[in-house]
Amino acid sequence: MNRAPLTTKNLSIGYPGLPVLFDDLNLSLYKGKLVCFMGPNGIGKSTLIRTLAGMHHPLKGEVNGISNRNIAVVLTERVNAGMMTAKELVSFGRYPYLGWKIKMSASDISKIDEAVELVRIGELLDKPIYELSDGQMQMVMIARALAQDTPVLLLDEPTAHLDLNNRVEIMNLLRRLAKENDKAILVSTHELDLALQTADLVWLATPQKSVRIGIQEDLVLDGSFDQVFQFKGFDLKTGKVKQEPYRKTGIHLIGEGHAYLWTKNALERNGFHIEVAAKLKLGIKTNEEKTAFEIQIDSYREKFGSIEELLNFLSKY
Amino acid sequence: MILSHKTWSVYIIGVALVLLFLTNISIGSVSIPLAKVVATIFSFNDGSDTIASIIWQLRVPKAVTCVLAGAALSIAGLLMQTLFRNPLAGPDVLGLSSGASLMVAFVLLIGTSSASYLPAVSPWSLAVAASLGSGVIFLIVIAIAHRVRDNTSLLIIGLMIAAASGSLVSVLQYLSKAQDLQAFVIWTLGSVGGTHWSEILILLLLLLIGGTIAITSVKALNAWLLGDNYARSLGINIKKSRLMIVLATSLLAGGVTAFCGPIAFVGLAVPHLIRLLIPTTNHKVLIPMVSVGGAALLLLCDIMAQVPGSSNILPLNAITSMIGAPVVIWVVMRSRGVKM
Numbered sequence: 259m260n261r262a263p264l265t266t267k268n269l270s271i272g273y274p275g276l277p278v279l280f281d282d283l284n285l286s287l288y289k290g291k292l293v294c295f296m297g298p299n300g301i302g303k304s305t306l307i308r309t310l311a312g313m314h315h316p317l318k319g320e321v322n323g324i325s326n327r328n329i330a331v332v333l334t335e336r337v338n339a340g341m342m343t344a345k346e347l348v349s350f351g352r353y354p355y356l357g358w359k360i361k362m363s364a365s366d367i368s369k370i371d372e373a374v375e376l377v378r379i380g381e382l383l384d385k386p387i388y389e390l391s392d393g394q395m396q397m398v399m400i401a402r403a404l405a406q407d408t409p410v411l412l413l414d415e416p417t418a419h420l421d422l423n424n425r426v427e428i429m430n431l432l433r434r435l436a437k438e439n440d441k442a443i444l445v446s447t448h449e450l451d452l453a454l455q456t457a458d459l460v461w462l463a464t465p466q467k468s469v470r471i472g473i474q475e476d477l478v479l480d481g482s483f484d485q486v487f488q489f490k491g492f493d494l495k496t497g498k499v500k501q502e503p504y505r506k507t508g509i510h511l512i513g514e515g516h517a518y519l520w521t522k523n524a525l526e527r528n529g530f531h532i533e534v535a536a537k538l539k540l541g542i543k544t545n546e547e548k549t550a551f552e553i554q555i556d557s558y559r560e561k562f563g564s565i566e567e568l569l570n571f572l573s574k575y
Numbered sequence: 576m577i578l579s580h581k582t583w584s585v586y587i588i589g590v591a592l593v594l595l596f597l598t599n600i601s602i603g604s605v606s607i608p609l610a611k612v613v614a615t616i617f618s619f620n621d622g623s624d625t626i627a628s629i630i631w632q633l634r635v636p637k638a639v640t641c642v643l644a645g646a647a648l649s650i651a652g653l654l655m656q657t658l659f660r661n662p663l664a665g666p667d668v669l670g671l672s673s674g675a676s677l678m679v680a681f682v683l684l685i686g687t688s689s690a691s692y693l694p695a696v697s698p699w700s701l702a703v704a705a706s707l708g709s710g711v712i713f714l715i716v717i718a719i720a721h722r723v724r725d726n727t728s729l730l731i732i733g734l735m736i737a738a739a740s741g742s743l744v745s746v747l748q749y750l751s752k753a754q755d756l757q758a759f760v761i762w763t764l765g766s767v768g769g770t771h772w773s774e775i776l777i778l779l780l781l782l783l784i785g786g787t788i789a790i791t792s793v794k795a796l797n798a799w800l801l802g803d804n805y806a807r808s809l810g811i812n813i814k815k816s817r818l819m820i821v822l823a824t825s826l827l828a829g830g831v832t833a834f835c836g837p838i839a840f841v842g843l844a845v846p847h848l849i850r851l852l853i854p855t856t857n858h859k860v861l862i863p864m865v866s867v868g869g870a871a872l873l874l875l876c877d878i879m880a881q882v883p884g885s886s887n888i889l890p891l892n893a894i895t896s897m898i899g900a901p902v903v904i905w906v907v908m909r910s911r912g913v914k915m
Contacts, residue, residue, distance in 0.1 A: 308804065311808055312807075312808075313804050313807050313808065326808060326809060326810040329808070330808070331804075331805070331808045333802075333804055333805065335802050335804065335805075337800070337801050337802065337805070338660070339660075339800040339801065339856050340662075340850065340856055341850065341854040341855065341856060342800065342856040346856065346857070347801075350797070350798065350801060350805075350809060351809075353794065353797075353798055353809040353810060353811075354809055354810040356794065357794075358791050358792075358793065358794050359793075359859075360793060360794050360797065360859065386854075406809075
């Protein structure tokens, strides 16, 4: 069995007459793996995806595996076709297998049903697509790509313009499809947070016109992400926005679990820093969904019921 | 059996076509009762009486021309709307009719000095010239559409091309002789009454060729609705199917324009009216339905053009525009702007 249904050899892409976007790429997509292709906007992610899908001619080198029975795509362009229903849109996935009469066989119909079930959009099928939300539309487009029954799925920014909930749903779906249906999936995105948590592998577009490949954790630690994204005030290693401890006050925070993390977050956001030997001690007690905070400075003690009350007190301290 | 809304609509359009066809034959400067029309047609009575000869020599050719021209224009309109993914595309809007007019003007105004309507020019050369004219304009519009991606610009460019070829036509008119000019001006008003069986045969042939190309392209046309890139990813040969659609549209629009003049709005309006009755984007359904609907609409327009009890006939374009213009306004308002 060929585990890498899509590979490139010395591939250079771009537009004739303009600077090359990526040079000399040797990439492979493997079955069962979800790859996130990351890089800042405008670096050429869409062009690479379109080149891999055979919609755009490479400047040099080759892509192996271009065929509409090997690759299905979900692009950024929004389909805008009047009263087409979601079901009709999904059924376009079968087009590579149909003759000019576009007559579907029983197996075509069962592939469509299968795709609809995998993406769980059964209740949307009879809706005209102009009634679908952006998130629903994206699910329908993924179902359409699945109906094409290809080993490879290429998705260009499938989570752009979606809210957090829909973004998580789509990324989870893609991960499930890679694992359970053995698909080779490439997702381009410039959204770090989700990609870091869902990808099996990251392709990182670098300013040197190449693609660095690695596990996301390695790329975080060796500074590759910092180099590519040029973060301004965001510390990827902690996953947080950098906070300046502009108040001179250190706080000795005692507690555990989520309550500890979010209290720390609130304190740092407000310019305090956490310091083990600090004079100001803050204890967190959590029992049965209730969290209580107790401040102790020398012999002075005060209790608070919420982080807001706590911050009000501290800001006057 | 309970019929769906869709099935009902198909039956209604079909019945309307037959009724309008018969009514169209019965109405004119001499009013012929429907019963007599039916009797004459179905007995194939081509006897010597005047009524029969009016029916067979004048009315039936005119009604058949309406059917063929309406169907051809509507298919052309549908193909263009799909090709440009633009609800306001149509043979007259994007300058195809103007291109055909220009070529016809060359043939009519330069070629001969005969004073008769559709003069001694061979109908074939007229059809070829008009199809070439619309084909060339179509290719120009496509080349430009490739550079400007948005619909509004495309429509403006279509209007400008129409204006430019219109101005060339005016120059030709200015330079031509009075008799030729009159024939040409009458031609520009649109008419289905000037065709003879030989021309109808050419029109039928063009409709059959264009219609066959359209029907065999349903897969490409449907996929086209998703956009070039998706269509390509589904195995559609974009260049080849675009060429086929251009060919079909040019034959259909050019043929009609050659013999009936630049008939406005039918190609644009009918696909929308049909989608209103039968909500679908599937060309396998749309192509047959717009051809029936277009035939019915042009028959209706021709009936309305007959001033009752008089031999006066209003220009066909006046009537089609009267129906077409509100449809365009409705499309623009419904979609809150120019998009599909």
